Amino acid sequence: MTNLVLQAQQGGSSMTFLIMMVAIFVIMWFFMIRPQQKKQKEIRKFQNSLQEGSKVVTGGGVYGTVKRVNVEANTIDVEIARGVVITVAKGYVFADATSQTPNA
DSSP states (O other), X not given: OHHHHHHHHHHHXXXXXXXXXXXXXXXXXXXXXXXXXXXXXXXXXXXXXXXXXXXXXXXXXOXXXXXXXXXXXXXXXXXXXXXXXXXXXXXXXXXXXGGOOOOO
């Protein structure tokens, strides 16, 4: 009789462990994975909406103004100083500089 009780308890504990593991995964998804996916979606939307005259910050921390968008090559030309234009891959522009100010 006690052997049956012990076996029933062991079966229940494995089910509890499985439920706890699923709960931990769901919590991790809501607090870590989902917000990161939302942020990546916003960045892609920003990169696709770049236009001439937009003030941007590149992945390297360079502030500038978009001078030309090359859709075929997936690049943009960014003016970082008067007369100084660099070509940057569109995927390395992450932020709108009008919402940020550089530390001077």
